[in-house]
Amino acid sequence: DGGITQSPKYLFRKEGQNVTLSCEQNLNHDAMYWYRQDPGQGLRLIYYSQIVNDFQKGDIAEGYSVSREKKESFPLTVTSAQKNPTAFYLCASSIGGPSNTEAFFGQGTRLTVV
């Protein structure tokens, strides 16, 4: 079945550590996105990539980094510079730019700083 796989589902990080969240899709989509979800704030865009080897900052990119070396993969690293990383992280993909095409979402990764 085609879809988006995020791993792990739950992740715990100590203060000062970098952690990497995995996102893999087998939908053959060009565009991929990372969102952060906090209660009452909806989804906020961290980074997006329209094509392999290219990505752009979203609205809240500080403290995060990404890579897009393969079409299927768009990992997100939460660095120690991110002051409040505890949140639910969602990866999504779409055929092209979002315009009139919907996004397909993974099941999310819940990151907790301990």
Add this chain to the structure above:
Amino acid sequence: AQSVTQLGSHVSVSEGALVLLRCNYSSSVPPYLFWYVQYPNQGLQLLLKYTTGATLVKGINGFEAEFKKSETSFHLTKPSAHMSDAAEYFCAVTNTGGFKTIFGAGTRLFVKA
């Protein structure tokens, strides 16, 4: 700049009652509008979308929404609520040639037996 406002962070209805979730948007160009549903600890799933054409859009699970340009609204409705409809609902907007999707803050729907 585009924006989306969902009126009411929480909505509670009885089983069998009408569901109405409100969404207003702002956009300087014709928008594309979406409703997504999220169940606890899961990703978002598309319910329906408006791009062009008919302003009344039907989606999955008996939901529908009407695009009203004059009111800049895209409210989501369902004639009869089921317990399984309890979830969080997000309205979202993009526009022609745009790349970023703007999401509303979400409305959590509670369904009482």
